[in-house]
Amino acid sequence: MLTGIHFLLTYKCIYECDHCFVYSSAGAEGTFTLDQFTKTLNEAKKIGTVEWIYLEGGEPFLYYPMMIEMVRVASLFGFKVGIVTNAYFAASVSDAEVWLKPLKELDIDDLSISDDELHSGKCINSPASIAIQAAKNLGIRVNSISIDSPELSSCITQRKKGEPVTSGEVMFRGRAADKLAEKFPGADPAEFDRCRWEELESPERVHVDSFGNVQVCQGISIGNMWQVPLSEIMNNYLAKTHPVVKHILSGGPLKLARHYRTSLNSKYIDACQLCYETRKQLIDRFPDCLAPRQVYGL
Numbered sequence: 001m002l003t004g005i006h007f008l009l010t011y012k013c014i015y016e017c018d019h020c021f022v023y024s025s026a027g028a029e030g031t032f033t034l035d036q037f038t039k040t041l042n043e044a045k046k047i048g049t050v051e052w053i054y055l056e057g058g059e060p061f062l063y064y065p066m067m068i069e070m071v072r073v074a075s076l077f078g079f080k081v082g083i084v085t086n087a088y089f090a091a092s093v094s095d096a097e098v099w100l101k102p103l104k105e106l107d108i109d110d111l112s113i114s115d116d117e118l119h120s121g122k123c124i125n126s127p128a129s130i131a132i133q134a135a136k137n138l139g140i141r142v143n144s145i146s147i148d149s150p151e152l153s154s155c156i157t158q159r160k161k162g163e164p165v166t167s168g169e170v171m172f173r174g175r176a177a178d179k180l181a182e183k184f185p186g187a188d189p190a191e192f193d194r195c196r197w198e199e200l201e202s203p204e205r206v207h208v209d210s211f212g213n214v215q216v217c218q219g220i221s222i223g224n225m226w227q228v229p230l231s232e233i234m235n236n237y238l239a240k241t242h243p244v245v246k247h248i249l250s251g252g253p254l255k256l257a258r259h260y261r262t263s264l265n266s267k268y269i270d271a272c273q274l275c276y277e278t279r280k281q282l283i284d285r286f287p288d289c290l291a292p293r294q295v296y297g298l
């Protein structure tokens with residue numbers, strides 16, 4: 001049952017993190033307008049089961065006035081609202097309080113702040129830790145998102161499928177697959193016969209972008225909401241007819257690669273790397289299902 005719509009408010013970000021799933025950068029295109037946002041909320045309401053709206057990216061605070069207005073509008077629609085940020089703006093606790101105060105006034109339901117070495121390097125007073133302190137001072141419900149650097153990653157998180165990432169290891173999709181995976185030993189592709197992370201059959205959340213893509217995992221689109229209304233896309237979604245999802249569901253990324261006879265390496269670091277690299281080979285064959293291209297670094 002779909003309970004959350006995650007808006008990739010923008011693909012732009014001041015950082016270009018090696019582990020970014022969506023290939024964000026300062027030059028990345030694709031930012032929601034208020035009209036597009038409101039139109040999507042109307043559709044989310046029609047679905048009837050959506051409780052949460054998340055604003056993320058990229059970095060949503062880059063579009064600060066729009067972000068604040070979107071929180072206000074989504075709250076008026078009756079949704080719970082969350083934001084995911086890297087808190088780049090937090091120069092001091094008192095300055096960060098100025099940035100965050102409007103969110104307190106709007107009674108935001110969750111502020112998730114990326115607080116790890118992958119975002120801000122090894123520093124004690126990271127912008128994230130400063131913003132977390134400011135949010136606590138203001139009484140905002142705040143969470144930190146911490147992804148272990150791959151060399152530190154020893155744990156397999158107990159995160160349930162479909163839940164947002166809040167801690168644990170890097171998953172090697174997007175830029176992580178292209179930039180980080182080769183540094184680590186891998187395993188035989190035969191091991192990757194299931195998707196551990198996403199509820200692809202009946203998603204609890206989808207990511208949407210300003211190009212209209214409705215994504216069940218970053219770069220796997222189940223429809224374009226500027227062509228077909230979001231509520232129709234969700235009501236008509238049948239995983240077993242999607243040319244990519246159906247194979248991942250029935251035998252993981254390994255089945256996807258074998259079915260379409262894409263080339264296989266001898267080793268992959270995780271299922272996501274195999275999935276991502278297989279999809280990248282299929283992108284011209286299924287351009288509507290594997291979108292947007294920029295999430296593949298193209």
Ligand code: SF4
Nearest residue numbers: 195197217271272275
């Ligand atoms: S295996 Fe594929 S579908 Fe599943 S989470 Fe990884 S990249 Fe996404």
